[in-house]
Amino acid sequence: MRPLLKVEELTTIYETGNQRIKAVNNVNLEVFEGEIFGIAGESACGKTTLANSILKMIKPPGKIVSGKIIFEGIDLLSLSDDELRKIRWQKIAYIPQASMNALNPVLRIFDQLFDVVKAHKKDASKEEVLKRAKELFASVGLPANVLKMYPHELSGGMRQRVIIAMSLILNPRLLIADEPTTALDVVVQRGIIQLLKEINKKFGTTILLITHDMAVHAQLVDRLAIMYAGKIVEIGSVFDVFKKPLHPYTELLIDSIPRIGEKKRLTGIMGLPPDLGNPPPGCVFHPRCPFKVSGKCEVVEPSLKQVSKNRWVACHLIKGEESE
């Protein structure tokens, strides 16, 4: 498999007053064509900043200070705004968090969809778009009459389906979805997880899924990256990561999820995520890590090392095959 998207040494900061917060800190990752790639991590670990950086949508006081975003062989960060407009939505579609609440309340669904197409393809005809929209709505499990409705007539789950259909209208190769199932009821959430899986199969759309919910990752993604304090600490196939988490943070995170039918006492993770304006020296996780090696972890920052085919970990306890 070849990478469709490659993030190389990306660092994005927020500068406020005399604080300089590294929200994304030297991140490297590859998303392969046709896969569902998940990014997991707790609030404020930099997941959303990473997504926004990929599409160069960071606004001041945020700033991408270094790195490359290679998509189809081109570094997106080197493109002008006009050139980027041709990539956004047509090649890479983005579903931001809570976008289902961002539909225009006074426009019918079809008109909003048509506006999207118009913005990217000036010569699009209404008939053509209507035909495509009907096909798409059938694929996302919505009846065609929803096209004539207003957002307030739809339930949360239906609005999320509308957003997913909208994101696919220009047939993108990559879909970035930020917390697409958060704030939905479980039954509706299951439907959306199923839908994303079907889209990936049916249209071959590569999906980059961002969520804090490890159970959603377990159900949906092929490969998973774990983020902590702006850094990727582990990448691997979702089966390997859940079966044998290598980084202590991943292990503790998986152990802190309650499972139905089990009443084993949950451990949680002691302490707090670090202040990114003043991160600890050495490994960012060392203040909370029960396995830290004194003299090493608080001094030397571990790099993301490949430990086996398709498995990367940033931890001194894990020996790599090769160092980067």
Add this chain to the structure above:
Amino acid sequence: MSNLNLLELKDVTKTFTSGFLFKKKIVAVDNVSFSIPREKASIFVLAGESGSGKSTIARIILGFIRPDKGEVLYRGRNIFSFDSKEFTLYRKEVQAVFQDPYSSFNPVYPVDHILSITAKMISRDENKDIDKTIDEALISVGLRPSEVRNKYPYQLSGGQKQRVLFARALLPRPKLIIADEPVSMLDASLRAEILNLMLDLKTKLGISFLYITHDLSTANYVGDYIAVLYKGSLVEMGPIDKVISDPLHPYTKLLMSSVPVPDPLKRWEERISTPETEAFHGTTSGCKFYDRCPFRKDECKKDSPPLKSIGDRFIACYLY
């Protein structure tokens, strides 16, 4: 008889009216009855999707709104017939912790402030030392008083904030805490500590909880007993281990099968139909789950099914 119960809801109904010219009635809570026993501290889970009436029930129990019909009995007496002195005592014994620890603090005061308001009211009645009371409460939720008392809310994590709010709820030494989605805004690593805190408060201090949530995996972790709500009505109620391992009502079954298992080896295999498209039409009579029910019969359309007792469980469904 009902004195065996700490709290009992009897046929509680609450209807809200919305709209200006075209008034629309929404039955938020429909004939709900359940009870929390008195003899042994327990965690009673009230589970349901958004809009199922969970929080309305919490607001009724706390006396914020009055039900249109039915009674809320505390130790056998209707809370809406209490005089103001009795009601104050009731509100001391029944405390609340809500969903959002981030917006429950006044950002310009240190943590001490929120605790001292409550502590002052308590110590005025009991002649106790304010500082000591606050320290005790903080220790029982696993916080070190010297570390948190002078901190401002922004210096604490969500989990710590929620712990402080639990400490505040503990100050009046309650018998029952109404916890409305207390962990849904917290990260997984912090969520575990709050759930464990609830378990500890139950076993060590003998405090009962009404734990209101949409999340069945956390419910299963802490709960002893569960009541499942659907559009304002109770559909199933019973000991949580039984309800979760063997749900009987078709809605409980659907709910249980929709909880994602955090294990990639246990992925869903069968496809579910997408019910949201029909769900919002709503039926006017009969079982509220009719539209989405795979086992529906004509009978279900006529009258709403009563809550029947089967073994140690209650189910509102014509299948049983």
